[in-house]
Amino acid sequence: MELSAVIPVFNEAVSLPGLRERLLPALQRCTSQYELIFVNDGSCDDTLPLLKTWAKQDKQIKVISLSRNFGKEAALTAGLTAAQGQAVVVLDADLQDPPELIPQLWEKFQEGYDNVYGVRKDRTTDSFFKRVTAGTFYKLYNRLADTPIPHNAGDFRLLSRRAVEAVLTLPERERFTKGLFTWIGFKSTAVPFTREKRTAGKTKWNYWKLWNFALGGLTASTTLPLKLWTYFGLCISAASFVFALWTAYKKIMFGNPVSGYTSLMVAILFFSGVQLITLGVIGEYLSRIFNEVKQRPAYFIDEKINL
Ligand code: UDP
Numbered sequence: 001m002e003l004s005a006v007i008p009v010f011n012e013a014v015s016l017p018g019l020r021e022r023l024l025p026a027l028q029r030c031t032s033q034y035e036l037i038f039v040n041d042g043s044c045d046d047t048l049p050l051l052k053t054w055a056k057q058d059k060q061i062k063v064i065s066l067s068r069n070f071g072k073e074a075a076l077t078a079g080l081t082a083a084q085g086q087a088v089v090v091l092d093a094d095l096q097d098p099p100e101l102i103p104q105l106w107e108k109f110q111e112g113y114d115n116v117y118g119v120r121k122d123r124t125t126d127s128f129f130k131r132v133t134a135g136t137f138y139k140l141y142n143r144l145a146d147t148p149i150p151h152n153a154g155d156f157r158l159l160s161r162r163a164v165e166a167v168l169t170l171p172e173r174e175r176f177t178k179g180l181f182t183w184i185g186f187k188s189t190a191v192p193f194t195r196e197k198r199t200a201g202k203t204k205w206n207y208w209k210l211w212n213f214a215l216g217g218l219t220a221s222t223t224l225p226l227k228l229w230t231y232f233g234l235c236i237s238a239a240s241f242v243f244a245l246w247t248a249y250k251k252i253m254f255g256n257p258v259s260g261y262t263s264l265m266v267a268i269l270f271f272s273g274v275q276l277i278t279l280g281v282i283g284e285y286l287s288r289i290f291n292e293v294k295q296r297p298a299y300f301i302d303e304k305i306n307l
């Protein structure tokens with residue numbers, strides 16, 4: 001097996017026919033030794049029956065059906081585990097990752113790259129708000145995490161066999177795949193592409209999910225938010241020491257007129273806020289530690305076809 005394509009699908013019955021039409025020729029242009037692995041992530045539309053009929057017609061189309069919806073990251077991991085190709089391409093089912101780019105990724109792989117990722121030329125298909133929030137996230141992430149992720153790169157990429165093996169040895173259950181893909185290292189290169197609008201169906205993301213995704217990514221890749229508060233606390237202590245000296249001096253020189261309700265309230269509210277935030281940060285990490293120590297598998301497989 002030379003090339004595997006892994007596609008997580010969740011309620012994509014309307015996108016799938018178009019995907020197949022464009023994906024098969026793209027794979028065939030690379031090699032005839034290919035496989036197509038669809039990971040059905042608990043779809044409740046016609047996705048699974050459709051995939052089953054395809055798998056019956058064509059042995060190169062393989063299906064893994066998960067026992068429920070586990071999320072794209074888990075579905076991707078299931079697909080990567082099953083993939084046998086010397087190179088594995090990961091792409092979305094909604095045709096936002098153009099299959100026509102795969103021959104270019106493949107070419108780079110032939111040149112010896114292990115990790116060939118697609119980078120969006122621009123984000124014009126995104127809303128203004130999405131562009132700003134995504135940009136801020138990437139900047140913040142790259143400043144904090146020890147392995148920066150390339151701006152505007154998603155999961156769409158080709159991984160060599162050893163890169164796939166490397167990703168699969170990382171045992172975490174809450175998988176921020178973008179981060180993992182760069183964390184493993186190896187020879188990487190980017191191929192620019194234009195990300196189209198979704199062909200059909202609708203996105204599974206909303207801003208609350210994206211916010212949690214961003215938090216998950218950050219807490220998975222850096223512990224700085226945990227450590228920051230030590231320094232903040234030190235600064236505050238130093239400042240309060242100076243303030244104490246000054247108050248003592250005023251008391252000795254001018255007596256002690258009672259004043260300062262406002263400053264008192266501001267100080268109390270400000271520092272209770274800071275304390276709650278730090279507790280929240282600890283909570284974020286704690287919940288992730290909690291989920292990791294449970295050691296639950298990232299997904300369960302209900303059914304495998306042609307595998
Ligand atoms: N997906 C999945 N499980 C989920 C959500 C999404 O397997 O719980 C798949 C989905 O079918 C698609 C890909 O992940 O193939 C990307 O999803 P989507 O297009 O909704 O994300 P976006 O492109 O908006 O970031």
Ligand code: MG
Binds near residue numbers: 092096198203
């Ligand atoms: Mg999409």
